Each structure stands twice: as structure tokens, then as C-alpha cells.
Amino acid sequence: MISKEEARFLSEEELLKRQRKGATLTATIVAMIAFGIFFFTLYSNM
Amino acid sequence: MSTTTTDLQDEIDALGKSHDNHHHGPEKGVMRWIKTTNHKDIGTLYLWFAFIMLLTGGAMAMVIRAELFQPGLQLVEPQFFNQMTTLHGLIMVFGAIMPAFVGLANWQIPLMIGAKDMALPRMNNWSFWILPFAGAMLLSTLFMKGGGPAFGWTFYAPLSTTFAPDSTDFFIFAIHMLGFSSIMGAINVIATILNMRAPGMKLMDMPLFVWTWLITAFLLIAAMPVLAGAVTMMLTDRNFGTSFFDAAGGGDPVMFQHIFWFFGHPEVYIMILPAFGVVSQIIPTFARKPLFGYSSMVYATASIALLSFVVWAHHMFLTGMPVAGQMYFMYATIMISVPTGVKVFNWVTTMWRGSLSFETPMLWAVAFVILFTIGGFSGLMLGIAPADIQYHDTYFVVAHFHYVLVTGALFSIIAAVFYWLPKWCGRMYNQKLAKIHFWWAVISVNILFFPQHFLGLAGMPRRIPDYSLQFADFNMISSIGGFVFGASFLLLTYIIVDCIRNGERVKEPRVWPSAKGLEWTIPTPAPYHTFDKPPGKELILAESSHTGAH
Numbered sequence: 001m002i003s004k005e006e007a008r009f010l011s012e013e014e015l016l017k018r019q020r021k022g023a024t025l026t027a028t029i030v031a032m033i034a035f036g037i038f039f040f041t042l043y044s045n046m
Numbered sequence: 047m048s049t050t051t052t053d054l055q056d057e058i059d060a061l062g063k064s065h066d067n068h069h070h071g072p073e074k075g076v077m078r079w080i081k082t083t084n085h086k087d088i089g090t091l092y093l094w095f096a097f098i099m100l101l102t103g104g105a106m107a108m109v110i111r112a113e114l115f116q117p118g119l120q121l122v123e124p125q126f127f128n129q130m131t132t133l134h135g136l137i138m139v140f141g142a143i144m145p146a147f148v149g150l151a152n153w154q155i156p157l158m159i160g161a162k163d164m165a166l167p168r169m170n171n172w173s174f175w176i177l178p179f180a181g182a183m184l185l186s187t188l189f190m191k192g193g194g195p196a197f198g199w200t201f202y203a204p205l206s207t208t209f210a211p212d213s214t215d216f217f218i219f220a221i222h223m224l225g226f227s228s229i230m231g232a233i234n235v236i237a238t239i240l241n242m243r244a245p246g247m248k249l250m251d252m253p254l255f256v257w258t259w260l261i262t263a264f265l266l267i268a269a270m271p272v273l274a275g276a277v278t279m280m281l282t283d284r285n286f287g288t289s290f291f292d293a294a295g296g297g298d299p300v301m302f303q304h305i306f307w308f309f310g311h312p313e314v315y316i317m318i319l320p321a322f323g324v325v326s327q328i329i330p331t332f333a334r335k336p337l338f339g340y341s342s343m344v345y346a347t348a349s350i351a352l353l354s355f356v357v358w359a360h361h362m363f364l365t366g367m368p369v370a371g372q373m374y375f376m377y378a379t380i381m382i383s384v385p386t387g388v389k390v391f392n393w394v395t396t397m398w399r400g401s402l403s404f405e406t407p408m409l410w411a412v413a414f415v416i417l418f419t420i421g422g423f424s425g426l427m428l429g430i431a432p433a434d435i436q437y438h439d440t441y442f443v444v445a446h447f448h449y450v451l452v453t454g455a456l457f458s459i460i461a462a463v464f465y466w467l468p469k470w471c472g473r474m475y476n477q478k479l480a481k482i483h484f485w486w487a488v489i490s491v492n493i494l495f496f497p498q499h500f501l502g503l504a505g506m507p508r509r510i511p512d513y514s515l516q517f518a519d520f521n522m523i524s525s526i527g528g529f530v531f532g533a534s535f536l537l538l539t540y541i542i543v544d545c546i547r548n549g550e551r552v553k554e555p556r557v558w559p560s561a562k563g564l565e566w567t568i569p570t571p572a573p574y575h576t577f578d579k580p581p582g583k584e585l586i587l588a589e590s591s592h593t594g595a596h
Contacts, residue, residue, distance in 0.1 A: 007245030023165035041275025
């Protein structure tokens with residue numbers, strides 16, 4: 001999350017770009033966790 | 047580049063290109079809905095889809111109650127009755143309640159955190175458009191050779207593997223798609239809340255609806271892949287010669303139950319935590335007081351979520367568990383009543399000495415608090431291992447989870463729609479009719495489900511099309527309640543459609559004068575694009591529903 005102080009010096013485009021970068025990283029990590037749980041469920045029953 | 051009235055997706059595309067590429071409003075016609083990446087459009091799609099599935103699953107419930115109106119076989123064959131109970135459960139859980147909450151999340155989360163849209167708009171579109179195909183595939187099994195799945199919504203092996211009809215493979219594919227959609231939706235919610243909040247909005251500044259959805263999204267990420275794993279193993283057992291759940295091949299059918307309920311119990315909280323969030327938004331508005339104990343509500347929600355992963359085997363007390371296991375699962379289950387009690391206490395305390403008024407959303411919220419608590423108490427009874435031996439697989443269980451999911455989850459969804467609909471469409475519904483509908487529904491739903499407690503305590507098993515004469519009276523009362531409750535949805539449909547088409551226009555941004563929250567600072571109806579400029583910290587604090595005066 002971008003702080004109020006940081007945001008003050010960012011244009012709207014820069015703010016969106018920063019937010020998007022963080023969102024993509026978050027989504028990738030969360031998706032990997034989900035895949036990990038799926039494969040662990042299968043693996044633990046082999 | 048001007049950033050007024052643009053789609054977030056267009057802006058994302060434009061960030062990687064040098065030219066301007068933005069729309070100034072929605073497309074026209076059906077393509078608007080197919081191609082949309084706008085969180086409000088997608089929220090609307092989710093809500094209508096959920097409503098259609100609710101009516102479909104409700105029609106199946108009417109078949110079930112009609113068959114149970116009298117002892118003996120009246121209307122349908124036992125095999126078809128089992129298909130109805132199975133598909134009713136699956137459609138209500140995966141097609142109605144979950145998508146309805148995702149619809150509310152899509153509409154409200156960006157508005158409540160001052161974000162322009164959901165973080166991943168194209169994935170949002172995809173998450174939704176998987177659903178109709180999955181739902182259609184699930185329903186299509188009814189028309190296949192051998193009929194649809196008839197093994198109950200819990201699809202225990204070997205009923206769902208060795209002894210299931212061919213259509214089960216389509217059911218498995220539908221569950222995979224529904225799960226995939228839910229996981230993508232959860233990823234989007236997490237990324238949106240963690241990364242797209244207005245600058246300066248701290249986690250503890252977020253409205254409780256946003257908090258409950260953040261925690262729900264993590265539950266979805268942890269639980270849905272387990273369900274996907276379970277149905278994948280079912281698929282390979284059925285078609286590729288594996289024996290995960292086949293005792294004859296060295297597998298273990300009880301393992302299926304463990305895996306299913308490791309998903310299934312958190313699933314219950316996936317369906318009820320956002321309901322807690324909705325009620326926590328509505329009660330302060332109509333009590334005209336800040337929410338009592340905001341931080342304890344957040345911690346209670348997180349505690350419930352954590353505990354939901356360590357209690358699954360309370361659904362399996364009768365599978366032959368060591369006494370130590372029974373004791374552990376019993377105590378862990380009963381522990382959930384502590385954070386849940388915190389929540390009920392906080393809602394009541396928020397109302398205490400408030401300047402209460404009972405507009406339609408508040409009526410539904412108060413009904414939720416009372417009736418959900420009844421469902422919680424019967425859950426406590428079921429969590430007591432020695433007592434569960436008597437209650438297990440009886441109508442007491444049916445009564446319990448319908449109090450939680452109908453008068454809990456569904457009531458909160460109706461409350462949310464009546465709370466936010468005027469903001470969404472800029473029109474007010476017929477409040478008199480809405481109140482008539484409330485009393486109609488709340489009385490009939492109790493006639494429908496309360497007698498089922500007595501049936502269960504007297505020993506009537508669930509999932510049977512016929513029963514002993516001693517259960518006749520309560521079944522008849524329950525069926526009459528069911529038909530009346532079912533009919534109430536015709537009035538609900540009329541109220542909503544009438545509101546959207548002919549409702550009295552509302553212009554005030556704050557539709558409910560005592561409401562607090564960023565969503566009430568934007569014009570009414572909510573413009574297609576909102577928060578092109580994120581709100582400032584002062585506005586965030588001023589609009590907090592848990593601090594300051596109302």
C-alpha cells in the first residue's frame with residue numbers, strides 16, 4: 001500500500017503504475033500458494 | 047493523459063502504449079456485458095446470475111418439500127428426489143450464495159476503499175464468465191443417461207466414484223470450473239484490498255465488509271484447491287484406475303471425508319464471514335452509532351477463519367474416531383462460539399441505546415442477528431460429540447444449516463441489496479412492499495425450518511423421500527412454510543425489477559442520511575467510473591463507520 005506521503009509526489013499515472021505492480025506481485029504469490037495447496041493435496045494422498 | 051472517466055483496464059493498456067486509449071462510458075448492447083472489465087458491471091452480472099440460480103435451486107427445494115408434504119411416494123421417484131437434494135445443495139452453495147457475495151464484493155470493495163476498480167479487471171471478467179458455463183454443465187447432468195448426481199452435495203466416495211452415474215464426470219468438471227472461478231475472484235479481492243486502497247487508508251481504517259472479504263478471500267485460497275484436489279482424485283479413481291478412495295485397491299473412503307470436510311468446514315465460513323461484514327455496515331447506519339468494538343470484530347473474524355481449519359472432523363464423529371480425536375474436535379468446535387459470541391455481542395451493543403429506526407435493510411439485519419444465533423446454538427449442540435451420535439444425519443442437521451445459510455447468509459445478501467440498491471441504480475424501491483416482503487419471508491422461513499428441529503430430534507433421517515407416519519404433521523407444516531417462503535421470492539423479484547425500472551429517483555449521494563462510508567460520497571446513481579482521484583485521508587477518517595458521530 002502506498003502511503004499518503006509517497007502518493008503526494010506521484011502523478012495519477014505513476015500511482016496507478018505502482019499500485020498495479022504491487023497487485024501483480026500479490027496475485028502471483030497468492031496464485032502460487034493456491035497451486036501449491038492443490039498439488040500438496042494430491043501428493044499427500046499418493 | 048487525462049484520467050477522467052476511463053476504464054482501469056484501458057488505463058492499464060495505455061500505460062504500456064504511447065497513445066490514448068480510453069472509453070467514456072459503457073459499450074452498448076450485449077457486448078457491454080460480455081466484454082466488460084468494469085467492477086460495477088461485473089458485480090451486477092454476478093448478482094443476477096446468483097439470483098437466477100437461487101430461483102433454480104429454490105424450485106428444486108419446492109420439489110423436495112412437495113414430495114415430503116405427506117408420507118409415501120407422491121410426485122417423484124426416489125432417485126430423482128436424491129438428484130434434487132444433491133443439485134439443490136450444490137446450486138445454492140456454489141451458484142447462489144458464493145456468487146452473490148462475490149457480486150457484492152465487486153460492487154462495494156472498490157467503492158469502500160476509494161479504488162478505481164478491481165486490481166485485475168480482465169481476470170475479473172473471466173472469473174464471472176466461467177460461471178454460467180459451469181452452472182449450465184451442472185444442470186445439464188439432470189438430462190443425461192442415468193440422471194444427475196444423486197449422492198448429496200457432499201459427494202462422499204464410493205457413492206460418487208464406484209456407484210455414481212456417468213454424468214458425474216460432468217459434475218466434476220463443473221466443480222473444477224466453479225472452484226477456478228472462486229480462486230480467481232479471491233486473488234482479485236486480495237490484490238485489490240492489499241494494493242489498490244486509497245493512499246493513507248490503513249488496514250484498520252477499512253470498513254468491516256472489506257475486512258471480512260479479505261479474510262474470506264484467504265479462506266478461499268486455502269480451501270478451494272483442496273476441493274479441486276478431491277474432485278481430481280475422484281476423476282482419476284473413476285476413469286484412470288487409481289484407488290485413492292477405493293478400499294478394494296488399497297484406498298480409503300474415509301480419507302475422502304477428511305479431505306472434503308477440510309474444504310467443507312471453511313466453506314461454511316466463506317459463506318458467512320461476508321454476511322458478518324454486511325450486517326456490520328448496516329447496523330451502525332440505522333442505530334446511528336459507530337460500530338461497537340471494531341478491532342475486536344476484525345480479530346474475531348480472523349480467529350473464526352483460523353479455527354475453521356482445525357474443526358473439520360466434527361462432521362465425522364460417527365466414522366469411528368478415537369475418543370481423544372472426538373474430544374479435540376468437540377472442544378475446538380465449541381471454541382468457535384467465543385469469537386462468534388464477540389460478534390453478536392458487538393452488534394447488540396451497537397444497537398444498545400442507539401437511535402434505532404427500522405428501514406428494510408435494518409429489519410433484515412436484525413432478523414439475521416437473531417436467527418443466525420439460533421443456527422449457531424444448534425451448531426453448538428451438534429458439536430457435542432456424544433449428542434451428535436443422536437443428531438447425526440437427521441433433520442436437526444438440515445434445520446441447523448438452513449438457519450445458518452438461509453436466515454444467515456441469504457438474509458444478509460437481501461439486506462445488502464436493499465441497503466445498496468438505491469446507490470447502484472439511483473432509484474428507491476417501494477419500501478412498504480419491501481417491509482411486507484420481509485414479514486412474509488421471516489415468518490414463513492421459521493414455519494419452514496423450525497419444525498425440522500423437532501423432526502430431527504425425533505429421529506427423522508435426512509435425504510429420504512418417504513418417512514414414518516409419526517413425522518407427518520411437522521413435515522406438512524414445514525412444507526406449507528416452504529411453499530409460502532418460496533412464493534415470497536416472486537414478490538422480491540417484483541420489488542427489485544420495479545425499483546430498477548420505475549422506482550422513485552434518488553439524487554442524494556448519502557441515500558441513508560446516517561450512513562457512513564466512501565461509497566456514500568460519490569453521486570447517486572454510482573457513476574460508471576469512480577474515484578479517478580483517490581479520496582484524501584481526512585475524508586477516509588470522516589467516513590469511517592466505526593469512529594466518530596453518525
